[in-house]
Amino acid sequence: MLQAIGLTSAPRRDLTPAVDDLTFEAPPGCVTALLGAPGAGKTTALRLMLELEPGRGVTCFRGRPLHRIAHPAREIGVLLGDVPGHPARTVRGQLRMLCAAAGVPVSRADELIEVVGLGALRDERLGSLSLGMDRRLGLASALLGDPHTLLLDAPSAGLSPRENSWLYGLLRAHAGHGGTVLYTTADAKEAARTADRVVTIDRGRLVADQHVSAFARTRLRPRVAVRTPHAARLADALNREARASRRSVEVVAREDAGSLLTVYGSSCPEIGETAFRHGVLVHRLADEVGDAGPAAPVPAASAPAAAVPAAATAPGAEAVHAPVAPARGGARGAVAPSATRGPDAAAATPVTATPAADAASGADVVRVPGPAHAPEAAAARGPRGGSAPLPPPLPSRPVRSPLRPVRYELRRMFGVRSAPLIVAAVLVASVALAVPLARTGTTPLPALLAAWPAVLPLPPAALGAGLLGALSFGDEYRYPALAGARGTVPRRLGLLLAKLAVTGGVALLLAALSALADAGALRLVYGAAAAPVPDNWAAPALGWAGLAVGCAWAGLLGAGVFRITIAGMAAVVAVPTLVGPLVQKALAGPSVRSVVGLPDRLRELAWLQWPRQADHWLMAMIRLAAQPVAAALTLSLSVLLCAYLLTGLRRRARW
Structure with a gap:
């Protein structure tokens, strides 16, 4: 269970903070996508979770903040960008070196080379790897310590569809074994296709925390992509016919491509017939699924306190958007799956039961943190609550030294x-x-x-x-x-x-x-x-x-x-x-004092009796110095x- 409570970055001068009072949870056994447009604060949020940037808030990994975890590499696997390493070092040498840093056996490197499909490239230099192979090596580095939680920043950026399929298959397998996976993305369709939960942020603030089915229903809608050299004529014709027939049709012209139109509320046959009637040449006509943009937040007071859809919850609300995952064996309500993984069962957080109807409908339930983490949650609530204290500051600190x-x-x-x-x-x-x-x-x-x-x-x-x-x-x-x-x-x-x-x-x-x-x-x-x-x-x-x-x-x-x-x-x-x-x-000045006889004086001062042969070594060291x-x-x-x-x-x- 990953719990991010009240994350707020420290703004520079009078600028708006990149992350502002961000609170959400990533449950075990699920793949969670942190969705947002470029510049929305996704990477900053990950860095705040890892205590790499100054700010406020608390991030608990299975009930413990990062500075209380003895061996972070065995609890959290991280991939931020490309794999940093000497380009002349081999794949196997890089992983063996990181094994010493993480304190795990060297055999773990060979195991992960096979897991990520780099067996034939174990002796290749890092400088000769393609982007896909580099990303595989990065995942192997993140998995060296067999962590429970994976934090990945845009892991699919620049990858081919085949590499994407392999990547999300591996993440799904990790989550299937009870692990927690959180990755960032700017593509809403990718999030709907690959994640179980989608946390949407905009300008550093929480917009929605939804099950993937609710996310697809509220954020994605069908559209038609039209490419024509007479975009203005076709758009005017579509709007006039929609008004005449009293249909809700929205035509959006792409600013970066003047000949491309995006039409919502219509279909390919209807648009084709309209273009034919008005003599407009069409180069492309295709159905797509488009992103409707971040949902508009609604004040939390306007919704019931017991069960509020996360898409309608204000970013500044005190409640924690808590997706509920089934425990192992299909039972709900007892202990999260992370409680059965590893020696940290005592730090597991109880999960509040939800009605079956809510689970079937994909509704998101607001849950106030329980006693297991109440002190951290109470201290992490934002300043919007009036007399509530500010969240504790996040110390920016270097990572621990290598274990070996x-x-x-x-x-x-x-x-x-x-x-x-x-x-x-x-x-x-x-x-x-x-x-x-x-x-x-x-x-x-x-x-x-x-x-x-x-x-x-x-x-x-x-x-x-x-x-x-x-x-x-x-x-x-x-x-x-x-x-x-x-x-x-x-x-x-x-x-x-x-x-x-x-x-x-x-x-x-x-x-x-x-x-x-x-x-x-x-x-x-x-x-x-x-x-x-x-x-x-x-x-x-x-x-x-x-x-x-x-x-x-x-x-x-x-x-x-x-x-x-x-x-x-x-x-x-x-x-x-x-x-x-x-x-x-x-x-270079003249000397009136000499160190001759220093061994005898030292022997008298310390009442020590060392061999006379040692006097020669002592004087040699003095002359050398x-x-x-x-x-x-x-x-x-x-x-x-x-x-x-x-x-x-x-x-x-x-x-």
Whole structure:
């Protein structure tokens, strides 16, 4: 059961809110269409339900608001627009990555690939999928967590009739298993053909909440489409004959097509005979079913309080338009079907029984929310009730971080060819630089193994690590796989820690591989004497590892703050070119103090007894931190981390 109560968007300046006091229900076991013309507020209503836009009101999914659901992906499946994902990632890789985000087994991806009919395209890249296949992938992404509720924004837009038939067949199957389906559409005929309930909105306000049979009876009426080069003559003839015979005939000329007429209250034979009598050439004459437009709302006080057709209920009424669905087994009145689905049976809402006559006639019954959700309903009623309080505000917040962030980040990084190609390019460039540097014999061994000539601000491995770190957040913002359904990329602490761990590990691996590749190439070209193992190898190795990891983290945090990959690379290059010289200038003054003897003083201060060999490692770390590049890198990371925490970890969705 989905209950939207008093949804009201926050207007900008003096503009009218896109959604104004919208209240309706979508019952389980039914497909509900949210119908409205373009700009009526359908997408805004869905975003308010998902707490992606600031506003007021309450949306309960099986009796619980979204912020009280521990795992939203297992309760709500969402499809808003196209599937956001890296175009080079495969269908199977995309779903496996989202499985880690939703915390479901990887086997679920393979199951849904078969369910949505993408078995033959599991290894196809997202960039090569057609619109229909992309929509199938979007439904598979929405169904990963086996949700009870599906929220879909115009799922059939641009699809062929065959794809439409498959789509609504899948939605009907989901509803047949007790699920709740709510989709938006602007086509009244499509809503009448595919939905069980139709909720009509106009300018963000509720117009009607009807059973599909009542909707078809009140909103759709037959018409005749006529195409003629003499539209004005034919319209005048039809109107004159209708007045003469005292028949109710309405002739509407299409503004966008001057030769097309829409005639209500007549038939093809009658119009053809009229055109023949007046000598009007007709190119097309066809029967159609037209949309009569949104029904005019009637004040709720003019109708009985017990059973009021939803089409005649004012948008500002306090009552909730509640369609009643039969419980499993055909019985009415006990508990909604959602109460028997999943572990949340205690949160089910009782459904008020309706007379059989009302159910047979398709009438809509107004029902005041029961005790199970009375507090939320009382708090959500609009300001039109005089002393009634305003609905509670809807917090705009980013979606939760992935449930398995490390697994998600690994699949995100290695699901495309970018990371392997960067590693291969770094190794080739490192070897290509190290071999010429060794010819002169003047380059120090650490710089030789790192392939770091003086003309470059950083060695290839450090630049490659920075690029991998920048892509870690840059790709998230360019192809927001985590938030394609619910806003922008979630910049949560769990995801940040996972990205830091994964990029740090990859940077260490890249630094080790480049050093080994350079040493192997030097030994092969010049012999073993060209790359000897130094006695104090620990200090250079520690510095090399710290430089690679620091560059990777600088790129990651830079891209996370500025939301673009190039900004992450700029943060990496700025360390030796801008921050480094400033730190070196600040430390260039004479020093009258020395840190010699620091290990002994620390040992006395902490009353600790560590091995004397550890003093060598401690002093090596201190000397390393005193280097201008290390100090500049530490300073840059501190500033970027603070900026990320200030701009990223705010409880506000950014779009």
